[in-house]
Amino acid sequence: xxxxxxxxxxxxxxxxxxxxxxxxxxxxxxxxxxxxxxxxxxxxxxxxxxxxxxxxxxxxxxxxxxxxxxxxxxxxxxxxxxxxxxxxxxxxxxxxxxxxxxxxxxxxxxxxxxxxxxxxxxxxxxxxxxxxxxxxxxxxxxxxxxxxxxxxxxxxxxxxxxxxxxxxxxxxxxxxxxxxxxxxxxxxxxxxxxxxxxxxxxxxxxxxxxxxxxxxxxxxxxxxxxxxxxxxxxxxxxxxxxxxxxxxxxxxxxxxxxxxxxxxxxxxxxxxxxxxxxxxxxxxxxxxxxxxxxxxxxxxxxxxxxxxxxxxxxxxxxxxxxxxxxxxxxxxxxxxxxxxxxxxxxxxxxxxxxxxxxxxxxxxxxxxxxxxxxxxxxxx
Numbered sequence: 494x495x496x497x498x499x500x501x502x503x504x505x506x507x508x509x510x511x512x513x514x515x516x517x518x519x520x521x522x523x524x525x526x527x528x529x530x531x532x533x534x535x536x537x538x539x540x541x542x543x544x545x546x547x548x549x550x551x552x553x554x555x556x557x558x559x560x561x562x563x564x565x566x567x568x569x570x571x572x573x574x575x576x577x578x579x580x581x582x583x584x585x586x587x588x589x590x591x592x593x594x595x596x597x598x599x600x601x602x603x604x605x606x607x608x609x610x611x612x613x614x615x616x617x618x619x620x621x622x623x624x625x626x627x628x629x630x631x632x633x634x635x636x637x638x639x640x641x642x643x644x645x646x647x648x649x650x651x652x653x654x655x656x657x658x659x660x661x662x663x664x665x666x667x668x669x670x671x672x673x674x675x676x677x678x679x680x681x682x683x684x685x686x687x688x689x690x691x692x693x694x695x696x697x698x699x700x701x702x703x704x705x706x707x708x709x710x711x712x713x714x715x716x717x718x719x720x721x722x723x724x725x726x727x728x729x730x731x732x733x734x735x736x737x738x739x740x741x742x743x744x745x746x747x748x749x750x751x752x753x754x755x756x757x758x759x760x761x762x763x764x765x766x767x768x769x770x771x772x773x774x775x776x777x778x779x780x781x782x783x784x785x786x787x788x789x790x791x792x793x794x795x796x797x798x799x800x801x802x803x804x805x806x807x808x809x810x811x812x813x814x815x816x817x818x819x820x821x822x823x824x825x826x827x828x829x830x831x832x833x834x835x836x837x838x839x840x841x842x843x844x845x846x847x848x849x850x851x852x853x854x855x856x857x858x859x860x861x862x863x864x865x866x867x868x869x870x871x872x873x
Contacts, residue, residue, distance in 0.1 A: 514654035522680040523668050524658045527867040528608065529591040530600045534579060535660035537586050543574045544661055551662045558639075558646045562616040565663040567605045576602040593864035600864070607867030608667050615670035616642050622837070626757050626789065627871060629674045645669040671870055678752065678871040682786050686804055692780040693746060697805040700745050707744040707814040708807040709783070710735050711856060713794035714751015714763030715821060723761045724770060727818045732767050734816050734852060736775035744814060747771065748801055750785040750794040752872065762786045787872045791825065792834050796842040797872070799862035812846060812855045819851045826854060838866075 524532050547564075554560035567575075580598035592600055613619040618633030631637040649662065649669040658664035671677070686694050702708060712735045717725035724732070735747050749771070751763025764784040771777040785801050788794040795815075802809065815825060824830050826845055834841050842862045846855035867873045 514656050515652075516657065517652060517655055519677070519680070520652065520655055520665075520668050520672070521657045522683055523671065523677070524664065526679050526683070527668075527865070527870055527873050528604045528658070528664060529588065529865055530579065530597060531604050531608075531660050531664060532657060533587050533591050534575075534582075534601065535658065535664070537582065541574065541578055543571050547571065547661055547663070556646060556650060558616075558643045561646050561666065562612055562642070565612055565616075565666045566609050567663065572602050572605045575605065594860045595864065603864065603866050603868075607870070607873070608663055610868045611667040611670060611870050612663065615674060615676070616645065616666070622869065623789070626754055627869075629676075641673050642670070645673045648673060667867075667870075676871060679787070679873055682784075685784075685786070689786075690783050690801070690804075693783050694805055696780045697746070697807065702745075702808055702811060705743060705745050706812075707855075708802060708811050709746040709748045709798075709813045710738055710744045711795070711798050711813050711815045712747060712749050712767060713791055713815070713817050713821065713825075714749075714754070714767070714788065715818065716751065716755030716759070716763055717761070718756055720756060720759055724763075724766045727821075728763065728767060729770065731817050732770045732775070735767075736771060736777055738814070738816055738853075739777055739781070746781055746783055746805070747777065748783040748785060748798050748813075750788045750798050752787050752789050754789045789869075789872050790837070791821065791830065792837055792842065793869075793872055795825075795856065795858075796838060796862040799842055799858035799860075802858055803860075803863060809858050809860060812857055814849075815845075815854045815856050816852055822852050822854060840864075 551561060551564045554564050576598045579601040580596070582597060587597060614621045615629050618638065621627040629638060629641070631641060646666070646669070649665040652658075652665050652669065653662075655665065658668055682689055712731050715725050715727040715731060717723070717728070738744070739747055749764040749767040751767070753759050753762045764786040768782050768784050771782055772779055783801050783805065785797045788797045798813070799809070802813065815822070817825070826848065831841060840861040841859060843856050843858040846857055848854050865873050
């Protein structure tokens with residue numbers, strides 16, 4: 494009997510030693526979407542004194558929420574040190590999709606600053622950039638907000654063995670804060686191109702782009718202000734103008750951009766509803782339509798459309814055509830919009846070119862738009 498008990502205990506201990514870590518597929522999606530370079534660094538497991546010091550600082554908090562949140566924030570010196578380590582990493586350390594035009598050092602620093610922003614907004618109650626449509630589910634400082642933050646701290650601790658957000662405990666904390674608030678907007682349509690744009694991307698692979706005047710017709714979303722309305726009046730106008738221009742044969746694709754934004758709590762996604770209208774009302778073939786269902790602003794409409802053009806293999810040195818209502822078209826051409834791009838994105842998502850009509854502008858996309866920035870965790 495004693496021998497059998499010893500054997501059973503030995504087997505149990507062996508199982509515990511060799512037990513695989515629990516991997517949360519949803520956390521994996523969020524981590525790779527928001528922090529691709531930090532995920533890559535976690536896989537490489539750089540042994541820096543900065544990371545060891547941060548872990549000791551966070552562990553010393555013993556799960557007290559306020560302490561954990563503040564200890565999880567990255568100082569400028571820590572960001573500089575980790576970004577410098579990233580700059581020295583060999584090219585094989587990075588996936589192709591991880592790095593943008595400005596390289597590993599800039600991307601890592603951008604992700605760490607965005608990570609700080611998530612902790613500050615969703616954990617410490619700082620106001621988000623767009624308080625009418627973004628932020629946690631409960632008012633900052635309320636009893637429910639504080640309880641949710643506490644749960645996020647414990648959820649992050651429970652996910653300690655998750656292999657994806659493994660570089661630093663702050664990654665798990667940021668993801669847990671978004672998770673407990675159901676702010677899963679950034680991955681709501683993933684895998685976007687395989688699940689929603691596969692037919693169009695398959696067609697894009699065999700397209701001869703030289704046969705067309707434009708790479709695509711771009712339609713930015715114009716959300717309704719009523720919860721029960723799927724497509725606004727201006728959204729319907731944009732769709733009709735797109736169908737008419739597509740019929741001219743000057744572009745092989747229509748790209749529809751817009752998330753579920755207005756009003757807050759709407760269940761209708763602008764890109765999805767415009768796609769439905771193009772197919773059902775105007776007979777545009779599904780394989781000629783690309784949806785971009787994440788953009789929440791006109792700035793990110795153009796940025797995210799550029800990302801879809803790159804995913805399609807479209808030449809970024811060729812014009813596309815923006816079609817939208819007169820007011821939005823005029824705004825896209827304005828100095829105000831250019832300044833907003835610089836303030837909110839840090840760069841122009843492309844070059845607005847020739848005006849062809851009150852509702853049509855040419856657009857030359859910029860590779861800068863491929864930079865991932867989790868400062869907006871709902872659409873990085």
